[in-house]
Amino acid sequence: MFSNYYYSFAILLVVSTIQVQTENVTITIPLNKTTDLLNKELYGEYVNLNASSTLQVGFTDVSKSLAFIIFQVHSHLYNITLYNNTLTRSSSVYGTNIGIYSAVQSTLDKFFIYNQNMVNLKLFISIHGYGDKDPIPGGCNMEFQPPISPSMHMSYNNDYVLIEAASARDSADLACTSINDVIVVFYLMYLPERSFDSDTYFEGIQNMMSLDNISENGEIIPQTSWRMRRMLSAYPGTGAIYVAVAYNALNHSAYSVYVPTYTYACSPLDESGCELLDDVLSQFLCASLLFFGLFICYFGHRFFKTEMFLIGSITGVVITYILISLISELDRPALLGAAILSGLCFGAIWLLFWWFYGIPVFTVLLSTLNLGFLFAALLYFGMPGGLSALQTDFNFWTLFILIMSLTSLILLSMTFLSNILCCAILGAYATVYPIDYYIGSNLKYIIINTIRRAVVPKFNNAVLLPPFEWMDVIMTVTWLGLAISGFLFQHYQNRGRPPFPPPPRSVRPSMPDITYGTTGQRGYANVTHRPTSAHESYNENTPLLL
Known part of the structure; x- marks a missing residue:
């Protein structure tokens, strides 16, 4: 009984570092961590979530300097559901790398993480906080759900990977009339080849979350004919982390980071796995x-x-x-x-x-x-x-x-x-x-x-x-x-041999034997002797070139 009481007390304890494994749990996270220009992560920890269970996340001690937060959850191979307040289509996202925008008001949204799979999952929860000058990632969204969509959207086939993101919105542009005032740059980082373990994946995700890590580890994906979409050649079996950063065109110190995503350009969970030659x-x-x-x-x-x-x-x-x-x-x-x-x-x-x-x-x-x-x-x-x-x-x-x-x-x-x-x-x-x-x-x-x-x-x-x-x-x-x-x-x-062998059944006209005849050293052919004295005469059968 004492152990059960201690376990319940530990769950309810407000801490900044958590690692729980239970069915339906509520945790509270303080948002008063000091951030710097290159790293705006307020919180980042692992949680273990049981099969068919829900984790509710609330907040306390919210910093007054925050204008909005991006709450994101990362799973390795299994999709999960994230929603805030109520589970509706406009307030939920589904996938392995998902995030939701939430404005900082008098009462901050609560978030729910639902593991609908029949397996226990290890998840990484990260919260990034931004000021009122920072652009809102996915703020000018016209394609995806929810209305403000900070998540990256990834699809692939055997030949290419397609990465998409909703346009970012400048904090002063409420009507999205000047989306070109926000520059969105896409980045890529490869994971070790043929490495599908979760530790490698989570390490890669964490290395592409803050601007300083992205600048150090990522490679810029050049823009082609699409502004908010990138097509890349697929390399199945080699994992890749993708992320986008939205910069204010006039002030690069004002920026925000989208929710990073990943792909192996194949599915390790499939029967054939990531085998390229399956026939x-x-x-x-x-x-x-x-x-x-x-x-x-x-x-x-x-x-x-x-x-x-x-x-x-x-x-x-x-x-x-x-x-x-x-x-x-x-x-x-x-x-x-x-x-x-x-x-x-x-x-x-x-x-x-x-x-x-x-x-x-x-x-x-x-x-x-x-x-x-x-x-x-x-x-x-x-x-x-x-x-x-x-x-x-x-x-x-x-x-x-x-x-x-x-x-x-x-x-x-x-x-x-x-x-x-x-x-x-x-x-x-x-x-x-x-x-x-x-x-x-x-x-x-x-x-x-x-x-x-x-x-x-x-x-x-x-x-x-x-x-x-x-x-x-x-x-x-x-x-x-x-x-x-x-x-x-x-x-x-091939030294000392003819440069090329003779054709077995040549149909070309007969020529003086100067190419494929009997050879001496280094493959030079023996040639007919040229008359050199007055006693040796020329006639119509004498070759012109010797």
């Missing part, structure tokens, strides 16, 4: 790339005809995948199956060109174009967002093809070395590509983002901002190491 065909193809990549990286030029088939097949798969995606809607296994069949046909056709014609410059052209494609895709991958000129598809693809073509033309000036270089770099990337999938890094999106730009509607508005964490560093170093070692190994392996 057998995709997994098989991804694993096959590892062996094909190693072969091309170290033996591509030595087995030239096999290289021609593989390079042609991969090119055909990429082109067919893009074309089919543009003209029809198929699920991924069917789309990959059609792309593979087409790619095999393209690879066979490309091999036949060498089989019958054997023109080195023409044959190496495809390899150099592939390397140019990878180089242009890499530039796009690392390009800063917000470049309005490149949001136009014509400008983007013109520049992309120009970079791709210039890379190819530069490399074609030295066909033998360029083919080895292409094999080394492309083979190394194909090798790290499946490893990248399995360890959760993001180098695979060098190609995926380019394909998204080609086939995903409105992806021209997407900001890429790819994460570059320690696993990405490891994969980049591995890629460079494989490419350098592959180039050196193939160059050493």
Whole structure:
């Protein structure tokens, strides 16, 4: 009995730090904490809320300098409901990262947190207080509930993440006639890759709540064609925290912070979790790339005809995948199956060109174009967002093809070395590509983002901002190491050999044997002796060029 009495007394005790776990509880929080310019958080603590239970929050000792507060609650994976005074559509919000605005009057609103799930939840409650000069986040809301909506709104699919927020209102603009007087800046911070635990999530949320932490940890998301909306390329499995800060255009010391939100661009609670390759065909193809990549990286030029088939097949798969995606809607296994069949046909056709014609410059052209494609895709991958000129598809693809073509033309000036270089770099990337999938890094999106730009509607508005964490560093170093070692190994392996093997069934007109004839050192052919004395005459059968 004594323990029960002590427990009840502890719940009712007014403290600034709480951690309770019960069914229906009322707590009171003092709001007299002193804040500073860069951190306006009045309160921030964890609570444990049982399944199907409600937590009521009241306030005491409210500071007279406060004009309004933003009451926010954060849950990791499960949605919760937050409302004030009465549970109505206009006074409640539902989600994992939610907040409500409340003006500071003679009697401050009470807030209720309802856990409608069948599991106990760990929640983080934070209260931020602002003065009468600070803009109201979501004060000019015309889309969401409640009427003043300080929460960020997030949605995602397989290709992109969409972040939205309601326009902020200047404290002196009651009619929202001058929303441009408030500047809203969006920020992003990535969580560690493939880390789905709650401790990492809560630490990330806390690191994006106050202005000083946001400035230190966050990266600005450039504005594209939308003022209060940002589209970002999705990197499933890598968590990201998003937040917006509203600044007064004339006085940046007057600001307010929206309620931060997050996403993994996938759902760890789903049956498939955050597995990117959830069908057998995709997994098989991804694993096959590892062996094909190693072969091309170290033996591509030595087995030239096999290289021609593989390079042609991969090119055909990429082109067919893009074309089919543009003209029809198929699920991924069917789309990959059609792309593979087409790619095999393209690879066979490309091999036949060498089989019958054997023109080195023409044959190496495809390899150099592939390397140019990878180089242009890499530039796009690392390009800063917000470049309005490149949001136009014509400008983007013109520049992309120009970079791709210039890379190819530069490399074609030295066909033998360029083919080895292409094999080394492309083979190394194909090798790290499946490893990248399995360890959760993001180098695979060098190609995926380019394909998204080609086939995903409105992806021209997407900001890429790819994460570059320690696993990405490891994969980049591995890629460079494989490419350098592959180039050196193939160059050493092919010394003293003809630059290119002869075509097995050449249909070209017969030429003097100066390219594929018997070779001496360094691959130079033996040539016919030129008459050098008066006793050696010229006739119509004497070659003009020797």
